[in-house]
Amino acid sequence: MMNPQYNLPGVMRPMSSKLFVDSAFPASVSSLVRGRGTPLSSLCDSITWLRPQEICTSPRLFPENPRDGLGKQGILGDCWFICACSALQKHERLLNQVFPISQPIWTDPRYLGQFTCRFWHFGRWVEVTIDDRLPCLGHKLCFSHCHDQDSFWLPLLEKAYAKLHGCYEALWAGQVADALVDLTGGLVERWPLGVGEDSNQEQMFNRMLELKDTCSLSCSVLHCREGAAELGEFHAFTITDIKWVVTNGSQKLLMLRVHNPWGRSTWGGYWGKSGEGWCVICPEVSSQLQSQIQEGEFWVEKTEFMQEFNEVTVGFPVSEDGYVLSIWTDFPLIYTQQMYGSWVKGQSAGGSRNNASFSNNPKFWLRVREHSEVYLVLMQRPHHVSQAIPKIGGVPQKETEPNKDTLHAVGLHVWKVEKRKFNLKKTLLSPPVVGTSSHSYDRQFHLHCDLSPGYHLLVPSTFLRDTEGNFLLRVVSTGQVTLSEMVPAHPVVPVREDVTQGNWDILKIQGEWKKGKSSGGSRNFPSYHLNPSLPFNVPSGCRVVRVTLQQHCQEDKCLAIGFHVYKVPNDKHVSLLSGKPCASCVPHCHSLEVSQSYALTPGQYILVPSTYLPDQESGFTVTISTKIDRKPIQSQETLGPILKEVCVVTVMK
Structure with a gap:
């Protein structure tokens, strides 16, 4: 576990007023508790915040003996997180992934009082940067610490995890399994x-x-x-x-x-x-x-x-190449696919197989190209409620705790089909080849199976109908697989049309995806509505509409981009983006430009360009070319220089 790059010899750097201070996670009560529903709230006034060189004379990240890195809990009820950290003590690769190497520590002249940790958060690795001021009681760490109390990797990692969750109190009670997933991104x-x-x-x-x-x-x-x-x-x-x-x-x-x-x-x-x-x-x-x-x-x-x-x-263990290894066969699971989805009330929240509306749930195709050992993983995003009963191991505690995230009962079922043209109703009435025996309140669970080549239908569901939530569906396997979402029954079919021929009206719109403002990611994310919404009109007599989305970046730094088109309903009070798009250019592609032509009926439309992941930044240009059926003008007049006419140029800020 212990990487020598972390523990460089040297003289302790003196304290400086220029050390990093994290204003987003301050040394105050707000970073300790929010709901004050745990015993921690009564101790807040006695807690002080000290940097490691104020706690001991020779702080270091890791002890020389890995066994001295075992964690002690302190006064915070996060034994589940401390136990999960043992995974990092067994895999140096995982440790370096969560705690990036070569960060300047207290003996380094470059030391600035800050550290960055990474966590696997709902399908992607996110970085959390903190200052190294740690909660103490009487000049001693009051939360987690190592057996060797001069080693600070664990309390620093705990602080970053608390920041990710909003405060230290949010770590009070939890599942070891959830923390293991957050620290490894594995199974x-x-x-x-x-x-x-x-x-x-x-x-x-x-x-x-x-x-x-x-x-x-x-x-x-x-x-x-x-x-x-x-x-x-x-x-x-x-x-x-x-x-x-x-x-x-x-x-x-x-x-x-x-x-x-x-x-x-x-x-x-x-x-x-x-x-x-x-x-x-x-x-x-x-x-x-x-x-x-x-x-x-x-x-x-x-x-x-x-x-x-x-x-x-x-x-699950991880190989030297970074692949998750099956705990039952020891085979590396070298192929990974994942997609996001949502259960939406009245549309795609069909409930369990007990309900006649089960077929309304999101549906995915899994194409298995060779006989494979497969793990089908369903992860739900916890939903925030004002009051909840905290749990550990699925068992509620006696105290109520405000501002806690809770989970739905969810399940996953799989059917083997002979070909992609099939009878959905008949298939769903037949027994699945594999599925959950009961819906589970786990944040993440998986089905382990051996699948033969061919197409498989995957249906994730909540137990109760009209239960809303967001989920991530992952497939990790020994053989090559392809995961895709089942398309709507009657989509707008793209058409082929040459934009260089005929009469075209052209609308160009410039905009940008900006982190926290207009970069909501794909439809699989609840922040999708933050993306720019660009209105355009399809006039009568229009045969074809061609939409081109171009991102402003270097070719080797392309984001995954795509777009959806929505028909504006007559009832203006209808939530537009909650419905299904009438046309799409997906899956998102790592390309400078994506383009598609459609046969759209006359009317008002909204185009929503997006990156696949939220909070990615780039400028873009959308070009909407509308082909009009009209006879060319016959005239004897002599025209001057040809002008490139643009109908409207709008800058999105």
Whole structure:
């Protein structure tokens, strides 16, 4: 884990008044709490903000011994995030992706008091820059910190994650699986303990033993057993090692070493510090195992582990080439496709298969070109509500917490079809080849399957009809696949027309996509309405309309661009962009120019040019050429120099 580029030797740079101060995430109560619905609110007035060189004399990012980088929780209830950070301790590639290398630290003359971290946020990597002022109580870090308290990678990463979520309080309670996805951009599985046949449980532990060195492994207590409160309810732990030992009676036992983010030894079970279990193995092995534990760690045997813990969370490993590896076959999942979508009330929120409106849900084609191991991933964007019940492990807590994001129950089903021309109603009434057995409130889940070559129909859904939300559909596979959205039943079909021939009226419109203002991204994003809306008219007698979108950039720096055309309805109160476009130039292309011709009926239209991702900046020019059927003028007059006539030039600011 520990990259030497981070810990450069040198003399501590003195404090400077020119150090970076993050005004977007200030050292104030607003960065600590918002709703004041957790115990953290009562401590806000006592918290001070200090830079690492004010906390200790020799701050560094990482300790020399990776084991000293294990995290302790502090007074913030984010054990789930701290456990997920163990994935970065096992993969230097992931660490460098989340914590970019060569950032100047406290011994570097270039040190400016700021750090940048990256998180995988709803389908793309985003950067979060913070200053290094950290919350403290009595000159000591009050939130997460490492066993080596002079190492600051974890509290800095925690601060960046808190900024991404709005404040530290937003990290109070969560899922290890969600944090693993945010830190790796990969896949995660949750395995319930004590559920299913003994053979499946045995297979699970054997697989954990094989994955222990490459995967992030954690376990959670969701319902603590009576008399075992030392583990804590709704609490997550990190599994730091798994190994076989042999008892004095030649019996094999599978032992798991577990780390408690509380950072203190609270386990008093059969294999606790003074437990009876150590008497059944030879003193030499007993001494060796006990010498390996740090403060907060303990050993537990498999049977007792299954009694005390409720589930295991497994983060998929990543190859040296950056590919996610299947935890079941070890094959690299080298092909990735993803698309965004929305469930819209009255249009595409058809609910579960229990509803007759199920066919209204968004539908996608997956073309599998060779027999492949495939993971179909559905990720929903949490929706913001004014009050919600916080959860960990899917179990609500007793306190209510304002300003919390909540999740819908969602599912995904897949049908194999022989060809793209098929009977939709008949297909959806037949059993799917794979699908969720029940709709899940997980932020992300996946279906694991082996798919044969051909076309497959994918239908993501919410459990309740007319439930609105946004989602990301991802496909990762061992073989080549193509993911696309099913087109509307009666789209406007593009036509071929030569713009150099005939009589054309030309409208040119210049504009720009600007971050936070007019760069809303594609229709898959809720910010789509921020894009420029350009009106134009199709007159009577028009045969063809040709739309050309050109971006102003160098050819090697092209953004993915496209556009949609909407017919203005007679009822002006209808929300235009919430409906389906009558014509489109998609998928978005990394090209300087995209162009398409359509046969549009006379009337008023709106054209919406967009980049595929939001917050991308560029200028653009739209050219709308309208071909009019009219006879050429016969005249004996002699004309002067030819003028290039432009109807209107509008500059979008």
